[in-house]
Amino acid sequence: xxxxxxxxxxLGNYKKRTALAVGLxxxxxxxxxxxxxxxxxxxxxVIKDGQIDKLGKILTLLVVLTVIRSILIxxxxxxxxxxxxxxxFDLRHRMYTHLxxxxxxxxxxxxxxxxxxxxxxxxxxxxxxxxxGAITIIENTIHFVGALIILFNLNVKLASIVILxxxxxxxxxxxxxxxxxxxxxxxxxxxxxxxxxxxxxISGVRVVKAFAREDYESERFAKENRRQMxxxxxxxxxxxxxxxxxxxxxxxxxxxxxGFGGYMVIQGDISxxxxxxxxxxxxxxxxxxRMLGWLINMTEQAISSGEKIFYYLDFGSxxxxxxxxxxxxxxxxxxRFEDVSFKYRQNHVLRDINLDIAPGSTIAIxxxxxxxxxxxxxxxxxxxxxxxxxxxxxxxxxxxxxLKELRSQMGYVMQETFLFSETIKANIAFGRVDASMNEIxxxxxxxxxxxxxxxxxxxxxxxIGERGVGLSGGQKQRIAIARAILKDPKILILDDSTSxxxxxxxxxxQKGLRQIAQGKTTFIIAHRISSVKDxxxxxxxxxxxxxxxxxxETLLRERGLYHRMYRDQYKDFDEINTGKxxx
Numbered sequence: 001x002x003x004x005x006x007x008x009x010x011l012g013n014y015k016k017r018t019a020l021a022v023g024l025x026x027x028x029x030x031x032x033x034x035x036x037x038x039x040x041x042x043x044x045x046v047i048k049d050g051q052i053d054k055l056g057k058i059l060t061l062l063v064v065l066t067v068i069r070s071i072l073i074x075x076x077x078x079x080x081x082x083x084x085x086x087x088x089f090d091l092r093h094r095m096y097t098h099l100x101x102x103x104x105x106x107x108x109x110x111x112x113x114x115x116x117x118x119x120x121x122x123x124x125x126x127x128x129x130x131x132x133g134a135i136t137i138i139e140n141t142i143h144f145v146g147a148l149i150i151l152f153n154l155n156v157k158l159a160s161i162v163i164l165x166x167x168x169x170x171x172x173x174x175x176x177x178x179x180x181x182x183x184x185x186x187x188x189x190x191x192x193x194x195x196x197x198x199x200x201x202i203s204g205v206r207v208v209k210a211f212a213r214e215d216y217e218s219e220r221f222a223k224e225n226r227r228q229m230x231x232x233x234x235x236x237x238x239x240x241x242x243x244x245x246x247x248x249x250x251x252x253x254x255x256x257x258x259g260f261g262g263y264m265v266i267q268g269d270i271s272x273x274x275x276x277x278x279x280x281x282x283x284x285x286x287x288x289x290r291m292l293g294w295l296i297n298m299t300e301q302a303i304s305s306g307e308k309i310f311y312y313l314d315f316g317s318x319x320x321x322x323x324x325x326x327x328x329x330x331x332x333x334x335x336r337f338e339d340v341s342f343k344y345r346q347n348h349v350l351r352d353i354n355l356d357i358a359p360g361s362t363i364a365i366x367x368x369x370x371x372x373x374x375x376x377x378x379x380x381x382x383x384x385x386x387x388x389x390x391x392x393x394x395x396x397x398x399x400x401x402x403l404k405e406l407r408s409q410m411g412y413v414m415q416e417t418f419l420f421s422e423t424i425k426a427n428i429a430f431g432r433v434d435a436s437m438n439e440i441x442x443x444x445x446x447x448x449x450x451x452x453x454x455x456x457x458x459x460x461x462x463x464i465g466e467r468g469v470g471l472s473g474g475q476k477q478r479i480a481i482a483r484a485i486l487k488d489p490k491i492l493i494l495d496d497s498t499s500x501x502x503x504x505x506x507x508x509x510q511k512g513l514r515q516i517a518q519g520k521t522t523f524i525i526a527h528r529i530s531s532v533k534d535x536x537x538x539x540x541x542x543x544x545x546x547x548x549x550x551x552x553e554t555l556l557r558e559r560g561l562y563h564r565m566y567r568d569q570y571k572d573f574d575e576i577n578t579g580k581x582x583x
Contacts, residue, residue, distance in 0.1 A: 006306060010126070011087065024072045024079070025139060027072055029139055029143060033150065033281075040154075040271075044274070048271070077135075080130065083130065084130035085127070095119060095312060098312065102315065103319045104383045111192075111196045111200075112199060117195040117196075121195075122304075128302075137295055140287065143284040143287065144284065144289075148285065155270055155278070158278060161256060162253055165252055169292070172246055173296060187231045194221075197224050201221060253289070261275045319384075326396065333520070334395070335355065335380065335393050335521060336355065336357070337376075337389070338389050341353070342384065344384070350375055350376065353376065354546070362521075362522040364524040365524070366532060366540050366562065371541040374495055376523075381410055381412075408489075414495055415496045415525075417479075421463070421465065423463050427464070440482075440486060444479075446516060447509060448505050449478035474505065480497065492521070493525075495525045496525055498510075498531060499526070506530065507530075510531070529552075533552040538550060540560075548561055
């Protein structure tokens with residue numbers, strides 16, 4: 001019931017329209033409730049008693065009611081559909097906006113296929129409920145209650161006999177509800193699993209083909225697809241077991257009515273018109289009883305969808321902005337890490353990190369895979385929060401900053417290059433949509449991307465494939481570098497940004513970056529010595545701790561981890577040029 005209440009609470013922005021639509025629906029139902037009673041008058045007064053003067057009036061009234069009902073049904077249907085579409089638009093937008101605000105940690109623990117399933121199938125389930133299910137529930141409830149009241153007013157004895165079967169039907173419906181709800185929950189879960197499997201396999205189709213694993217992946221998909229089929233069959237079995245029984249019970253009532261009602265007409269206890277009216281109202285009672293299984297089915301699907309949607313909407317962000325958050329007008333980029341430690345999933349990623357980075361300086365971070373290099377810059381942008389210690393920029397704890405303003409001062413070239421299925425121009429201008437074409441071209445030139453872009457069919461207006469498909473790894477990295485350069489941030493973060501480009505191109509990119517990095521606090525995360533050797537300070541991480549720090553020359557003299565990296569990377573080169581083995 002809590003989920004159902006929350007689903008109906010979604011109508012909050014459409015109260016007036018919903019009230020009007022429900023009002024039209026009630027009028028439609030009332031016109032139906034009047035018709036059997038008019039039939040009773042027609043039989044008893046006109047046909048039996050010969051009051052011909054009433055014939056024209058009754059027929060005219062029936063025609064008028066039919067016309068009014070047809071018009072109102074059209075208006076009612078349009079209004080409910082309009083409300084449901086607007087509601088879903090708001091819900092989808094609200095969910096998408098909320099997902100944008102959730103931290104990295106959420107996406108570390110939730111699969112994209114699951115999220116897409118909620119954004120599409122589950123939200124559509126809510127729409128179907130409001131566009132059809134809710135209307136039918138209201139209509140059938142009013143039909144049932146209204147017809148029952150009229151029946152008892154016509155003849156208490158016959159009405160009591162007719163509804164004797166209702167408690168048994170209610171019990172069967174309750175049992176059906178208890179079984180069908182978990183069944184639909186499992187179907188929704190399997191929907192998400194199947195969507196995830198399809199999304200991952202299609203996104204990774206090039207890897208699948210490269211390893212000739214098409215048959216293996218097809219079998220994995222078939223396995224999940226089979227589970228989906230089995231769960232739907234299980235739900236269908238429940239439906240097939242209970243629905244015929246509910247249909248049988250609802251069909252018994254008209255038979256009881258005809259038997260007892262016919263006997264009462266013969267005995268003179270009721271008129272023939274009353275029996276005919278009873279028959280008309282009886283269908284208004286048995287109709288909802290017949291549809292009870294379908295109504296439960298649709299309601300449970302909506303509840304199941306609502307549970308999944310509200311799970312995401314209720315998922316609060318662990319990264320929260322303070323109410324009194326600030327952002328200084330004169331943002332310089334003086335960064336300090338003070339005894340910073342970071343634990344992720346009970347694993348210590350960083351321990352006791354202390355850094356003092358002057359504005360405009362360049363700091364390089366090196367270390368083995370998993371040493372915590374990327375975690376340092378992720379903490380800086382508050383994509384995660386440190387477990388202990390604190391990080392300040394210009395003397396202010398970053399937890400006191402306004403989040404969007406803080407991140408707007410940072411330009412990222414991420415380890416995993418992501419490009420949108422858009423034009424190259426739009427990808428470069430993603431951080432500054434108001435940038436001029438000249439600025440976009442200048443950023444691309446600094447990133448050594450302009451030449452290859454101009455060789456493409458439509459230059460900067462070339463639409464690249466999903467996630468940059470159609471470009472080489474180096475080309476994608478250069479577009480990502482141009483995107484960060486164009487943003488003109490105070491803090492520039494280059495996370496392994498030239499790992500896929502050749503040495504000559506890297507040299508040219510670094511020359512350009514040195515020009516635009518003036519006045520910017522720059523982080524360079526790299527494995528290549530050539531990428532970091534000119535940094536003001538080089539940090540070498542080992543198991544989350546700072547093992548070494550200093551300039552290129554200082555660290556080489558210490559003959560520690562950095563010297564070992566240098567030796568591994570330049571050993572062959574130096575041997576060729578000097579004829580001596582590097583030690």
